[in-house]
Amino acid sequence: MNFLHIINQITETDPEFLNRIDTRRTAMSSFFGMGKKISALALPAFAGTMFQKAYGKTTDTVVEILNYALTLEHLEAAFYKKANEVAATLLPSEAARGAIKTIGDHETAHVKLLQNVITSMNATPVPSPAFDFTAGGTFADVFTNYTTFLAVAQAFEDTGVRAYKGRAGEIVKGGDLLEAALNIHSVEARHAAHIRYMRRNANHAPTIKPWISGKESNIGAVVQPIYDGEEVTKQATIEIVNINGMTISASAASEAFDEPLTKDQVLAIVGPFIVS
Amino acid sequence: MSTLKSDTGNRMVLDPLPRRRFLSYSMMTIGGATLLAACNKDKTDPMPSDKEINLGTDDIGILNYAYALEQLEAAFYIKVSQSTITGMTNAEMMMLADIRDHEIAHREFFKNALGSKAIPALTVDFSSIDFTKRDTVLATAKAFEDLGVSAYNGAGKLIQLADYLVLAGKIVSVEARHAAFIRDLISNGSFADNTVVDANGLDKSRTPAEVLTIAAPYIKDKINFSGLPK
Numbered sequence: 001m002n003f004l005h006i007i008n009q010i011t012e013t014d015p016e017f018l019n020r021i022d023t024r025r026t027a028m029s030s031f032f033g034m035g036k037k038i039s040a041l042a043l044p045a046f047a048g049t050m051f052q053k054a055y056g057k058t059t060d061t062v063v064e065i066l067n068y069a070l071t072l073e074h075l076e077a078a079f080y081k082k083a084n085e086v087a088a089t090l091l092p093s094e095a096a097r098g099a100i101k102t103i104g105d106h107e108t109a110h111v112k113l114l115q116n117v118i119t120s121m122n123a124t125p126v127p128s129p130a131f132d133f134t135a136g137g138t139f140a141d142v143f144t145n146y147t148t149f150l151a152v153a154q155a156f157e158d159t160g161v162r163a164y165k166g167r168a169g170e171i172v173k174g175g176d177l178l179e180a181a182l183n184i185h186s187v188e189a190r191h192a193a194h195i196r197y198m199r200r201n202a203n204h205a206p207t208i209k210p211w212i213s214g215k216e217s218n219i220g221a222v223v224q225p226i227y228d229g230e231e232v233t234k235q236a237t238i239e240i241v242n243i244n245g246m247t248i249s250a251s252a253a254s255e256a257f258d259e260p261l262t263k264d265q266v267l268a269i270v271g272p273f274i275v276s
Numbered sequence: 277m278s279t280l281k282s283d284t285g286n287r288m289v290l291d292p293l294p295r296r297r298f299l300s301y302s303m304m305t306i307g308g309a310t311l312l313a314a315c316n317k318d319k320t321d322p323m324p325s326d327k328e329i330n331l332g333t334d335d336i337g338i339l340n341y342a343y344a345l346e347q348l349e350a351a352f353y354i355k356v357s358q359s360t361i362t363g364m365t366n367a368e369m370m371m372l373a374d375i376r377d378h379e380i381a382h383r384e385f386f387k388n389a390l391g392s393k394a395i396p397a398l399t400v401d402f403s404s405i406d407f408t409k410r411d412t413v414l415a416t417a418k419a420f421e422d423l424g425v426s427a428y429n430g431a432g433k434l435i436q437l438a439d440y441l442v443l444a445g446k447i448v449s450v451e452a453r454h455a456a457f458i459r460d461l462i463s464n465g466s467f468a469d470n471t472v473v474d475a476n477g478l479d480k481s482r483t484p485a486e487v488l489t490i491a492a493p494y495i496k497d498k499i500n501f502s503g504l505p506k
Binding site: 095098102103105106107108109112161164165168169170172173174175176178179180182183184185186187188189190191192193194197209210235236238240243244246247248249252253256258259260 | 371374377378380381382384385387388389425428429430432433435436437438439441442443445446447448449450451452453454455456457460464465467468469472473475476477478479480481
């Protein structure tokens with residue numbers, strides 16, 4: 001679907017649209033109302049234009065954020081693609097194979113969605129880097145050892161959750177583009193919870209929970225940068241431990257809020273997995 | 277980051293009485309659990325509350341909307357933790373207690389963040405839920421968690437301040453972790469099935485109107501959300 005077609009659709013359902021987009025306020029209210037009329041896939045072409053018009057946020061900035069997200073989705077999609085290719089030997093049960101297939105399908109869908117969005121903004125989606133999922137030998141048996149595989153999967157999913165959160169503030173008031181990012185973000189969190197559940201049930205990490213407790217990775221020091229900062233118990237200067245006389249432990253206070261990671265932190269984390 | 281209190285104190289002013297009076301006559305008010313309460317009336321219950329709760333406008337309205345949902349979730353898991361649930365293991369009860377504590381943390385956070393602009397405590401109505409049965413408790417928990425995720429996902433684009441958006445983001449992923457876990461307890465592997473994630477790999481979003489309509493049977497008060505941004 002191209003941009004002109006979208007505009008045609010808009011003007012069909014809202015004949016006054018083109019007359020109204022010249023002021024900031026009406027532009028944004030039209031923007032918000034649009035989601036009901038156009039698919040999420042088509043919409044962001046319009047979103048990019050609106051960012052520029054309404055908030056001075058350049059398309060370049062939005063494309064940069066989208067390509068950042070796309071890079072992470074490439075990483076995840078390629079990781080699960082490889083795992084699904086060796087599922088018969090890597091994954092020990094029907095349930096495990098089903099779950100990894102489901103997650104892989106979502107990551108592939110995220111890649112396609114982001115590519116379409118970026119293309120529709122007349123920008124170029126970043127190509128998939130070449131990956132080394134052993135991270136230079138750190139996880140040498142990642143596709144032959146189920147324990148290693150699930151640990152790396154958890155690391156990627158928890159990183160993804162933190163990464164999306166870290167850039168959300170830059171696209172505040174971003175209408176349907178922001179909404180799509182949030183819709184991906186919570187799916188990554190569902191994945192992370194399930195991978196953790198798999199590790200617990202497989203007895204790889206018997207005490208791990210679907211949520212992040214303190215800054216505990218339940219993996220080892222090598223992935224610690226993914227979890228550093230998760231242990232905070234204050235939110236917007238409000239202390240959550242035993243808040244208002246409630247019995248809330250430091251663990252619960254940290255678990256109740258997932259924390260963002262900056263772009264630099266995320267790139268440092270995924271760097272060892274990217275060879276080109 | 278400055279405190280939410282000081283932000284809200286400087287920038288947000290809730291509408292005074294006249295607007296509220298106007299809104300009480302508007303079409304936007306969602307009825308509480310009147311119908312359900314009438315069907316399930318228990319003689320020992322206190323009088324059903326019919327107070328109207330106005331969420332307010334702008335970001336304050338959105339924060340109060342989140343506060344209302346967190347009140348509902350916290351009350352549900354508190355009740356769960358106090359119940360003897362046939363078929364629920366001790367390990368499962370411990371995880372549900374974790375979730376209870378998270379929801380209480382969210383609720384109290386919003387209460388403090390909103391300060392004088394916080395809505396009052398909701399009166400919940402869980403009379404339709406059988407808290408002695410594992411499948412009923414988990415089905416309700418799943419509904420609440422998926423609802424919470426879709427509510428935050430739908431509210432994100434209505435938020436004006438980036439700091440509030442990031443805070444909502446910190447909470448929604450935890451709700452999504454809860455949702456995935458509860459779903460796996462019901463049926464392993466259903467953590468992100470096609471009832472919640474579409475072909476583009478996207479989770480659901482719901483508008484405040486949709487969310488509050490679904491939540492209405494569990495809340496005795498009338499929630500007036502007509503001031504929320506659209």
